[in-house]
Amino acid sequence: MNWIDAAAMEDLWDGAGLGVTVQGREVALFRIGDAVFATDAFCTHGQARLCEGFIEGHEVECPLHQGRFDLRSGAATCAPATQALKTLPVRIDGGRVWLAIDAGGAKVSELSFSEFESAARARGFTEVLERQWAAGTVIDTHTHAFAVEARVVQGEMWLTVGDTTRHLQPGDGFTLDREVPHAERYGGEGATFWVARRNAAP
Ligand code: FES
Numbered sequence: 001m002n003w004i005d006a007a008a009m010e011d012l013w014d015g016a017g018l019g020v021t022v023q024g025r026e027v028a029l030f031r032i033g034d035a036v037f038a039t040d041a042f043c044t045h046g047q048a049r050l051c052e053g054f055i056e057g058h059e060v061e062c063p064l065h066q067g068r069f070d071l072r073s074g075a076a077t078c079a080p081a082t083q084a085l086k087t088l089p090v091r092i093d094g095g096r097v098w099l100a101i102d103a104g105g106a107k108v109s110e111l112s113f114s115e116f117e118s119a120a121r122a123r124g125f126t127e128v129l130e131r132q133w134a135a136g137t138v139i140d141t142h143t144h145a146f147a148v149e150a151r152v153v154q155g156e157m158w159l160t161v162g163d164t165t166r167h168l169q170p171g172d173g174f175t176l177d178r179e180v181p182h183a184e185r186y187g188g189e190g191a192t193f194w195v196a197r198r199n200a201a202p
Helices: 113-122
Strands: 004-008 016-022 025-032 035-040 054-056 059-061 068-070 076-078 090-093 096-099 127-133 138-142 146-161 164-168 173-176 182-199
Touching (some): 004 016, 004 025, 025 182, 035 090, 035 096, 113 182, 164 173
Antiparallel strands (some): 059 068, 068 076, 090 096, 138 182, 146 164, 146 173, 146 182
16 A cells, blocks of 8 residues: 555644645545544545634534535435545645555556447447546536446546535546536546447437
8 A cells, every 4th residue: 555644643633623735635634542544535525625624523514505424434424415525545644644545546547548438339329439628617508418437547526416526536437418407627637537428319
């Protein structure tokens, strides 16, 4: 496992969160006594920063709509949050907090683009390509005339459909039917994903 130095233990206040950016990825750190928990920076219900949330026991309460998550597992424990939060392995050593930041990336290397393409074409997708988005790109709500199946291979993005936002990282996939309104936002390194499209029947 590749451990990355994320913060000094002395910079973390007991019972509070701290937002950090590690290798271009935004992460929230929470200190509870001598333990530290690391999660995605943003609430799975919306765009709120969880490091600004309220900690009670081993849970953090989102500052925007008071959804709650268990910091040990990432499980959503109170509505309106329903989707679990991603957690990262943490190690404390030498007064520093270390994160296994690339834990999700290994899944991507298991699949090549040509394997993704042939699997998608076998399921009736007619166009398969790689798309790259610049850092910080924001695309407001829009629709496509084609159905989409995609897999993130680099960077991170947030996909909002209705009132649910998903944070997607390398190895994560998403599907969208045609004409489904959605919005996209890309992280500090931009993002690359492989996408298969299925056009409407003529
Ligand atoms: S943004 Fe966190 S509960 Fe709505």
